[in-house]
Amino acid sequence: MINKQELSAVHERIRPFIHKTPVITSKLLDEISGAGLFFKCENFQRMGAFKMRGATNAILNLSRKQQEKGVVTHSSGNFAQAISLSARSIGIPAYIVMPSTAPQVKKEAVKGYGGRITECLPTLDAREKAAEKIIDETGATFIHPSNDLDVIYGQGTAAMELLEDYPDLELIVTPVGGGGLIAGTALAVHYFGKNCKTIGAEPFEADDAFRSLQSGKIEENESANTIADGLKTQLGDKNFPIIQELVSEIIRVEEEEIISALKLIWERMKIVVEPSSATALAAVLREKEKFEGKKVGIIISGGNVDLKNLPF
Amino acid sequence: MINKQELSAVHERIRPFIHKTPVITSKLLDEISGAGLFFKCENFQRMGAFKMRGATNAILNLSRKQQEKGVVTHSSGNFAQAISLSARSIGIPAYIVMPSTAPQVKKEAVKGYGGRITECLPTLDAREKAAEKIIDETGATFIHPSNDLDVIYGQGTAAMELLEDYPDLELIVTPVGGGGLIAGTALAVHYFGKNCKTIGAEPFEADDAFRSLQSGKIEENESANTIADGLKTQLGDKNFPIIQELVSEIIRVEEEEIISALKLIWERMKIVVEPSSATALAAVLREKEKFEGKKVGIIISGGNVDLKNLPF
Known part of the structure; x- marks a missing residue:
């Protein structure tokens, strides 16, 4: 601990x-x-x-090399915005996997903070596959919203x-x-x-x-x-x-x-x-x-x- | 000035x-x-x-004798609550003339601050008559919400x-x-x-x-x-x-x-x-x-x- x-x-x-x-x-x-x-x-x-606090800490704790490749998370809520904004604050890309069913207002908020949205079907499997694909392609680091x-x-x-x-x-x-x-x-x-x-x-x-x-x-x-x-x-x-x-x-x-x-x-x-x-x-x-x-x-x-x- | x-x-x-x-x-x-x-x-x-500021000043500016007899205003909005609360703060009665048509939530708010409501018809004439009657009966001082x-x-x-x-x-x-x-x-x-x-x-x-x-x-x-x-x-x-x-x-x-x-x-x-x-x-x-x-x-x-x- x-x-x-x-x-x-x-x-x-x-x-x-x-x-x-x-x-x-x-x-x-x-x-x-x-x-x-x-x-x-x-x-x-x-x-x-408060999600801004955890997202910022997780990103700052990555090596510079990891940071440069960006971060990825799946969230349709505050953590998506938090990762987007903290990534932007230190100048690195944030990839956000969101179900296509997420409300437009949440998608707009993430875009407003500079997050790059990948839409997927609203299933756990689709979400994880979409995140893995981004990681494969970009080398970005996955950050879980709470765990x-x-x-x-x-x-x-x-x-x-x-x-x-x-x-x-x-x-x-x-x-x-x-x-x-x-x-x-x-x-x-x-x-x-x-x-x-x-x-x-x-x-x-x-x-x-x-x-x-x-x-x-x-x-x-x-x-x-x-x-x-x-x-x-x-x-x-x-x-x-x-x-x-x-x-x-x-x-x-x-x-x-x-x-x-x-x-x-x-x-x-x-x-x-x-x-x-x-x-x-x-x-x-x-x-x-x-x-x-x-x-x-x-x-x-x-x-x-x-x-x-x-x-x- | x-x-x-x-x-x-x-x-x-x-x-x-x-x-x-x-x-x-x-x-x-x-x-x-x-x-x-x-x-x-x-x-x-x-x-x-902000109405709390003006109501308080107007009440504090009365003589002790005037204060004891209370204050009266007509308002269905924030000034009614402000007079009620500032009167209560210094321990004097507040009489509020309100049209019978005022929303229940506003009446409740005034009562919550200890104001004594007199309802009247929603006309200028009825409102002024109701205020005058209270002044006659109690000797309370009228305080206008803005003028x-x-x-x-x-x-x-x-x-x-x-x-x-x-x-x-x-x-x-x-x-x-x-x-x-x-x-x-x-x-x-x-x-x-x-x-x-x-x-x-x-x-x-x-x-x-x-x-x-x-x-x-x-x-x-x-x-x-x-x-x-x-x-x-x-x-x-x-x-x-x-x-x-x-x-x-x-x-x-x-x-x-x-x-x-x-x-x-x-x-x-x-x-x-x-x-x-x-x-x-x-x-x-x-x-x-x-x-x-x-x-x-x-x-x-x-x-x-x-x-x-x-x-x-």
Whole structure:
């Protein structure tokens, strides 16, 4: 496992390429929750999500020779944009494999950051073949959106910054999708928190992490019919052991709880966040007694929403 | 006219009751506009809009005896919430006259801040009679949402803070509704800016300020079919002379321009703002050549939106 100094070095390495995002508090949400909530606003991160941190770290960790050949990933979400933008920041090509069915708005966003899109059929097999073909042709390096240690370490830097600003947080809550954010956060909490615990928040509709922690092996989502579209992805063999060791608990939330937490954040905090981000607040409000009277960090994972497709 | 010291005293007086709101910048919006834009985020103000400043100043300026009898206003918008919250902050009653047709969500918001609502028919006459009746019965003092000097001075403190942080702004742009914000801003710019000018932004659909400046007398809106619902109100005899003397120009914008500016702010800056707030950015993008290469302050007036009723 990475040690404390190495994790600090990750932060130093990516710092010039990312924003130190603000931490926002809300009297009203403190009243509603009975806790002291500190929202780490990765919706204000470059390209609008924490994924920028992990993507940047993974790319910076390649040799110059590898970098020159470019990077490839498959994602139709924030990681595609993150890889595109961080590749552009250091002047190398980014190849993005996306299902042909991905929304036009996401394709445009990737193109806007300079990513080169290869479309494929919306199957796992087609996606992997398309990525392999690019690797064969270009020599680019594949970077997985969440099941990659450099990505995981990069994602941990959001919690490091949060703990730098608020060292006495007692709990930090993050959404759980592919597992990169929560694994990175748990490492940061382990090394930089004082008696701080990491808690995950997951929709009942995509509760693979909850079930995996119960069974002790990676479980799959058979369906994932959740509004928190960033959380449909599955845990992987790199992040799961970290989660098993360092995450205290996963709290599952209903879809309506996600939507009302989302509404609270938009209406009361006046910030645009993704539904995925709202799962963490939803978890705090669902199991209030666990958080009451405590200082709680909440990672707002991102703010990339399709305004044409809101749940209100 | 108020002098510089008196305006500073206004700020000192209300400071304990308001937030110093953050100023946000956006690389992307700078690229799009060709200007350096500094957004003063009054959407993060208490109760979600700059109106808190003017309401607070007007209430604090009453004698203790007047305060005890309470304050009354007629508004179905942010000023109703602002008067309610600032009255509650100093422990006095607030009576709000609202048309029975006002949306339930606005009534709830006022009640949430402790305002006591009197409903009336949606006519000017009914509204004024209802206010007079309350004044007769309670001895409360009437405070106008925009045509009141103390309210105007209070609204000016947003631009004062902006100029404190960025003293070399060359232009400050605000939306124009009832005229309180722009008059207060123009006073602040006059006293605290260096070669800085105040520009107003107004929907073509409610362009009474533009026409009033042309004709030299207060013109009325015959209709006001704009998405910027905070800007439907008319100038008054207290703020118009200040606007005539100190505002350089009013730029009018189309409804589609307001909506695309709103979309830019939500999607790119990740903050929730009202359509009214977006008129200022819309004006900057419509008449680009006036702003290119300049440092431009933009007052984001508020963030209270009805999520069930968005233009996207």
